[in-house]
Amino acid sequence: MYRFLLTPRWWGINVFAVLAIPFCIFMGSWQLSRFDARVASQQQQEDRSADAKTAAPRPLQSLLPVDQITSGRQASARGRYDTAHQLLVPDRTLQSKHGDQQGFYVLTLLRTDDGKALPVVRGWLPGDANAKADAAKVPAPPAGEVTVTGALQASENQGTSGVQAGGGLPKGQLGMISAASLVNLVPYGVYDAWITLADPPAPLHAVPPAAAEGSGLDMKAFQNLGYTGEWFVFAGFVVFMWFRLVRREAEAAKDAALGILPEEADGATNGASTGAANAGTGPATDAPTEGPADAPTDAAKDAAASGAAVGAKENTGDDGGGGVPAGDAGDEVPAGK
16 A cells, blocks of 8 residues: 555655755754853853953953953953043843933043043033033042953943944044944044943942843844754654655545545546537537428428319319310321311
């Protein structure tokens, strides 16, 4: 019954199923492992953040470049604040016990001993960076040489929350904290990193460090989880369709062995029989009726009968004049008599 599985057509179907099922399972498992890795990274990031609050700060140079391990670590740097290039970072949200509050960061560049500058987010203020009253609340940075300590952060990018990468901001404002954005605003080099102070001066509020990019349960992590489900569903669908096709093919082979034609074949046979029957009766239906065909024959018979009656009267003398016998009518009279 299942010999059809060895036909060339079914060889192709079987090979496809054998390759597709493990491939879908492999891809689903890989996506699930990516989700598990992000969950583990989130836990590690939380542990590192907790340790960083109590760990001794390390020199900035020893923590660069910033990665998932060094992000959030306490870094220290020594230098002088560039008061001429203090910038406000507008439209930044800070979570508090009262909910999310809208405000702006206060960023000041620290010129280090090696000549490069380190962006330092000194704190956050509620309000609007475009409002003069709110901007006037920003305290001046300390003068002279200072040592700053804060959580190390990687440069922001267009995917960072709150970033304004489109430009068009007023002078003295910055949309994205990154070396690429600052290099056109200052005449010196800038580190590709920044720090946020844990203990800013009043009335500034401390900006908590953000999780490193690629770690934590962000949108990409849940995308991995969704792709996991999709691949496993694909594998199940291939199995379902293979069994469905095999069952349908086996039932068709069994019916053929019993001489049972499919409904399509029965319909075609019945249609052919009906057409043949209509073709056989067609000429008889289209033939003229007997009435019109016999009408000339009846008229001829009536005319013949009428002619015979007239001839009989003439021969019997029914007209009273004494008829001449038919045989005498043709006798000739001698010319001399």
